[in-house]
Amino acid sequence: MMSDICIFGVERVDNARDFGRIAAANAISDVYAMGGKPLLALSVLGMPINKLPTEVITEILNGGVEICKEAGIPLAVQEATV
Helix, strand or coil: CCCCCCCCCCCCCCCHHHHHHHHHHHHHHHHHHCCCCCCCEEEEEECCCCCCCHHHHHHHHHHHHHHHHHHCCCEEEEEEEC
16 A cells, blocks of 8 residues: 655645655555555655755655654655755
8 A cells, every 4th residue: 555645835834844744744644544554654755956955855854754753654765856
């Protein structure tokens, strides 16, 4: 079972880390909603070139890592494409 989440301006937050936390929590929640139990997480992030500083992208990814740790779900791969 898998879940993915694409966010195009849906979540309005001013903090990049919170944005990452929300995205990860939503994806994990989808797995639980389908009656599954998350075994591991795969983090993939795509961003338009030169739109956000790398520090902001790093914070988004770190927010997702925090949620995975809180949920006890290992993060198998983390990849960012800019």
